[in-house]
Amino acid sequence: MTEPAGRLAALRALLADRGLDGFLVPLTDAHMSEYVGAEARRLEWLTGFDGSAGTAAVLPHAAALVTDGRYSLQVRRQVDMALWTVRELPAEPLGPWLAAEAPEGARIGYDPWLHTRAFVEETEALLAPRGARLVAVSENPVDALWTDRPRPSDAPARPHDLALAGCSSAEKRARLAEALRAEGADAAVITALDSIAWLFNIRGADVPRTPVVRAFALLLADGRATLFLDEAKATPELRAHLGPEVSLAPYGGLAPALAALGGRRVALDPSLTAAAIAEAVEAAGAAIRWMRDPCVLPKATKNAAEIAGARAAHLRDGLALTRFLAWFDTEAPRGGLDELSAAAQLEAFRRELGALCDLSFDTISAFGPNGAIVHYRATPATCRAIAPDGLYLVDSGGQYPDGTTDVTRTVAVGRPPPEAVRAFTLVLKGHIALATVRFPRGTRGGQLDALARMHLWSAGLDYAHGTGHGVGSFLSVHEGPQRIAAAAGAPGIEEPLRPGMILSNEPGFYRAGAFGIRIENLVLVVEDPQPGDEREMLAFETLTLAPIDRRLIDPALLTPAEAAWLDAYHARVFAAHSGALDAAGRAWLAAATAPLAAPAARAA
């Protein structure tokens, strides 16, 4: 029963035993996490799809898997298309499919710890016309079948250095408590793992690539709090760090603790709270105050210490990437490199600098056609040799105590086709337009997205993913609430960009079966007062420091201002890293960052 067909059949049989006509299998956990521990990868176990976003719906006669544009190609490679109907967000949400396919009067199971109440209500509204409904299950049937399901991580919870956090947990809790009182709430249940890590200044290793601790928190309006986590994590060191205002309780102790909140007003975030928690709060006789997780905005707007850390992390990370790119330029033409060995070498360069805690996500190391698979992960089965001619795309990042990085570079191996040079230059023009825009305070990411696309649009091209996501401070590489994207109603695009927010700037272009291009730097939102300004203006400071392949740029397509930006950026990159490189490395970087007008550019 190790292969998907058998697992799907077994699930259907078990559902029938339990009097259910269907079941929903999302890729998340009880914290509504985007990235989850191995124990929560039920979607992959059932379908074989190992992308980072998706939900499966199983019915007696049909099964659907919904994901998004990033995974168009990958999902079709990984799942048995004879068993699964693939749908793609935002155009093809799961709900309408379920409403159309569900048998009359169907009882469709769901795990109330893995869905928000809003999702449950929306889905039930869609099912109502067919007399079908959702049924909460107390035990997840997938877990009953997944005999070799991993146990949750037992990694320790460690204090996060105050010098890096820039603000003590006591101070954060005091400010949030004040906000809760202002909202007329007596307490808040904090479920998001990165919010908990931020609020208590702790970091862990319970989720791959994200230094969070698997825990829930109950914050009271007087600043005291209870942290619910595995007993093994409650070390004396942790207790000493948290202090007397924070009591520890077992991970499973949240529900009982909620039962004691009768008569209180409890703040819950509608998008981060499992339906089971909302039920427990109401069952306790407490009133729910639906509001955004109060950690979200202060976490997103980095303080001075976090900003200093981000700059230091990017300097370090940029040096490692620069060494890799120099090495790659020498090795790739010789042949003998493949996607996995290149990624391993990049990780080695990052580790060599000593401060790396983990990668911030699985490296995307993609050569040629694999580059067109937006969130491609090389496996022994798919791994391509890097040779002789083609585009190599590497999207990677590091988790450092002082910051989280995320950077994509696309480099030419051999002679790049003119079509790729043109597309790369159009992507670069969009990247520069976003990197250089000044905008009034209050501007939302959704207003700026088109700046990154307009040059591709002029050629009838586009890319099927967002332009910018928030990034945490030694936390999640995808952090809300801000976002730069095109999709109508995409979460975060209506969020005003505020000084201290860190976002990615990552336009791209993908030619299925041929190549992928993405140019990604992280940028920091900064105040940008200048003489003559009549508005309070903000701008982006580019944090990432690594060369952009000049061999893929057609200077004739750049305006003087765009060429000047690239030259100035490259001068910054050279100044940042040249001192740390040996003579050969410095010579390579000097050529890689030479002004576009310089002979080297033509030589390439």
Place this chain on the structure above:
Amino acid sequence: MTEPAGRLAALRALLADRGLDGFLVPLTDAHMSEYVGAEARRLEWLTGFDGSAGTAAVLPHAAALVTDGRYSLQVRRQVDMALWTVRELPAEPLGPWLAAEAPEGARIGYDPWLHTRAFVEETEALLAPRGARLVAVSENPVDALWTDRPRPSDAPARPHDLALAGCSSAEKRARLAEALRAEGADAAVITALDSIAWLFNIRGADVPRTPVVRAFALLLADGRATLFLDEAKATPELRAHLGPEVSLAPYGGLAPALAALGGRRVALDPSLTAAAIAEAVEAAGAAIRWMRDPCVLPKATKNAAEIAGARAAHLRDGLALTRFLAWFDTEAPRGGLDELSAAAQLEAFRRELGALCDLSFDTISAFGPNGAIVHYRATPATCRAIAPDGLYLVDSGGQYPDGTTDVTRTVAVGRPPPEAVRAFTLVLKGHIALATVRFPRGTRGGQLDALARMHLWSAGLDYAHGTGHGVGSFLSVHEGPQRIAAAAGAPGIEEPLRPGMILSNEPGFYRAGAFGIRIENLVLVVEDPQPGDEREMLAFETLTLAPIDRRLIDPALLTPAEAAWLDAYHARVFAAHSGALDAAGRAWLAAATAPLAAPAARAA
């Protein structure tokens, strides 16, 4: 009692007699019109403010008038600031003021024919904490005091030529009836005057500057309809045009007709339907199907005949404006012109061509500091002489049987200050960025707004109004649903732009006390397929044909592509009009439209 202080006092006394603590006075009519007949200008009668948007709230001890950024300066000039608290949208909605100022338990009157149910519900929610509430009045107290209130217009309702409409009313009604059946509705109440004019292919003159007929319509799901309008308008010619499927009833007959809908499902547009109509539908025992007025989208997406008409109307209108600009260039330096005489001459040039039915709005003819008053209307009191040096801004348009126009030009009189030239050039760069953008089908106006602002933003400048509004076909000069604007949640910015939609492209810049700049052309959304496109691309075709003042352009600030756009546009303008001009006019236009690189540009 002719002056505002007396009127406000009299209203308060009458409210007290009627046991009311307050009253709301919006500037709209029973059709939720933006532009209304003189009989509905209660706001102006009460406050003296004659802008096109605003609502007043009167309480025993305080009174507020809310309008928007366009009227910041004008409202303060026109209303007695000792009597009125002025608030500005979007930052300062009326509701919170009312909730803060209303006495405990206040009963605040409103006319249910002048507010939507949504407005009533939102306002009541804000008032609830104070135990205050809204009370529907059967007779509007303003009307009781407004002794010399004008009678509604008795202008006739005339058929709109089928060759210009491009689609018969019967065909439109058949399509809409099908849409209603698809929505499970038995009927729809159409209240918007432009929807009614479009649906029945009729035009009138009941609202200044907008060729609509004051009427309601009840459309049945079988395509039959009843048109409710003043008996005097029910001429044999109109009956013959409408045919046997459309019955006529008195304007006041809507409410009784609704009473006969018991048990039916009636479609109402939440944003266009007066609360009184929703009450009447429910009182009749009918069920409300809230949905968008089914006329809105087909009306906004012009058909081939309407597009041909728009091009013809803009050719004609551009010729009149070009003649005016040539005349102005000769006359202005001589002195002796003022804002009113210039506007009169522009209207004369439009009339001279024979097809003008009316202006599409009161001409904005503003010299120097008056140009900074975004929706300025010259009056004998405010009228400025045009001399000797300054910027002249003229925003005007015509209503022609084949189309509605709206165009703004800003021209220099004497030597323009360098600051104005820089600002004008930045505004022009934004105008060009929007005029030349290609975008994938599905793109919304809100995504494109920043293209028109980014160059101003780079200098720390901006403008406090939208960038583009929809325009009707011989109908309202402000037509939904599409819109290009920045404000979060502004109506229409999430509406996908569709081929056939007409919008304005009108970035601007305003220096209070000094000058105003706006460059406005109307553009048509067109399909723009090109070799190599990987998306279905749309683009804008500029409809407006009149020169843009080269003396206000700093060519050094334009990219070669921007300069090329302007030169190509000017070549189009010259080709369009030169044949219709006398020798002197042709010579003027040749110079006004000469390529930027040409000596003339320097000479200026």
